[in-house]
Amino acid sequence: MYDLHNIYKSAQNGNLSFFQEHINEKLFKETVFISSYAKSGDTVLHYAVRHGHFDLVKYLVDEGFNLELGNFDGKRPLHEAAHFGQAVCLKFLLTKGVNVDALKRADWTPLMLACTKDDLTVVQILVENRANLHLKNKDGWNCFHIAVREGHLPIVQYLLKQDTSLWDTASKNGRTPLHTAALHGRNDVLEYLLDVCQYGTDMKDSCGSTPLMDALRIQDVDAAKLLISKHQTDVMMEDNLGRQALHIASQTGACKSVQLLVEHCKVNPAGTCSTNGATALHIAAKEGHVGVLKLLLDFGVNSNVIDAKGRTALHIAAGAQHADCVLILLQHGADCRLDKAGTSPKQLVVKQDVLKVFDQFEDT
Structure with a gap:
């Protein structure tokens, strides 16, 4: 019986010679090809791809390793390559015909995972290999929505150039990318979205919140000013609980937002x-x-x-x-x-x- 800890450590370190030395031993090959790390369900290929050990990845694939094996989270080696920015491994796996839109738990694709990182190259590789831009995860977010949340403007711009309709999306709770940019303080992305997309003024999510309310909630005065001046958002809009922007800013303790609304926007501080x-x-x-x-x-x-x-x-x-x-x-x-x-x-x-x-x- 082989020591799994030693096998996985060798994969993590990219120790190709270790695998070459033992691969012809039947028990070793069976152990490597069917076993997974107990806590995560990762295979040795997951480890090799995650750490960018291309020579070992290629060797394992050439030996017949199943490229579509998922771990306990449903992540396949392609997910690992996309998530950890391993472009060389990513390209190689795609040449082997793996499913570019494979879903891990919560319906995340490799492209969605790539959009959580600031690596345009990896995103481009997946898109060029026909990754579906419109797939949504369990929360209703597509790759564009995710890129907006992370604030990676070059990726946001690239995705929108591939499909100019990508901006027109909403999560299951009705949040648009514009809401997300405002809530997460992604002001350069927010300004870009206001410039090139046709978002309706004062659109609400399922709770009745507008992007302005989200910006004020986190005390992002610059974003709020941008929405007021460029998007002509209405500072008196109400959410589903009948609260206006001032009430929401007060709920979160956003003093600067309260000042902006009362002093700059002339909102009645005693409004109900x-x-x-x-x-x-x-x-x-x-x-x-x-x-x-x-x-x-x-x-x-x-x-x-x-x-x-x-x-x-x-x-x-x-x-x-x-x-x-x-x-x-x-x-x-x-x-x-x-x-x-x-x-x-x-x-x-x-x-x-x-x-x-x-x-x-x-x-x-």
């Missing part, structure tokens, strides 16, 4: 969600974002503004047990008025540190 009447102040209080809370109060938002249930931001902060937010609101004139259910903010307190803030403030 259409579904529940909550303001950005309520939302910031719920999430415990002290910076946004202070900013909104400085913009003149009334600390006692109420939502549809008559709750103030103090109710929300107290219920969420955010002592620092409770203190700021009390310092800005928030009072312990009852909501429509007859509940005061202090009645919602569970933690002693929050109760202490109320007690200390009452004593002053």
Whole structure:
């Protein structure tokens, strides 16, 4: 019985002579050709391809190794070559007639894996060998969508030149490449997409989010300005929960986004969600974002503004047990008025540190 660890280590190191020395031994060849690494299901060919040992790859293939064997993740040697940028191995495997669109787990093709890396050459090799540009993985992402997420502009440009309709795609939750570029801060790609693609203004994903909301969510002010000036996006659009961009920026604690919307876009800092009447102040209080809370109060938002249930931001902060937010609101004139259910903010307190803030403030 052969030591599998030694065999796989030899494959990883590209030790061709080791395999040449033992390949004519029946038990060795059977072991190499049918065994896989226990944790991943990788074969020796996976290892050799992943590390770019072309001589060993060619030798194993010439000896009759099955090129379509997948590991436990469904990755075949071609997936490995594409994922790890092994262009020489990739070309060789393709000359052997392997399936260029083979699917690994979650329906990822070699081209999709190549688009996660900044290697245009590998992408070109696959496309030139007729990789299907329009296949989608289980989440509904095609290769173009993936390249946009990674922010590799040359790959994005190359793919779009191969098929000018590639941009017109959406994931299963309705997210377009434009959403993805905005959410991941890929501003050079975002600007390119706005220049050459025909994305509709303010398109929404399945949650009702627009690309602008995504940019503001991560506090990417430059992307937001680009969308507002170049895409004429509407800063007052609502998502499925009735929240506008200001509410979403407040939810994530994006102070710079809040400033942009109020100061540059003249958004009302006290504007309410259409579904529940909550303001950005309520939302910031719920999430415990002290910076946004202070900013909104400085913009003149009334600390006692109420939502549809008559709750103030103090109710929300107290219920969420955010002592620092409770203190700021009390310092800005928030009072312990009852909501429509007859509940005061202090009645919602569970933690002693929050109760202490109320007690200390009452004593002053």
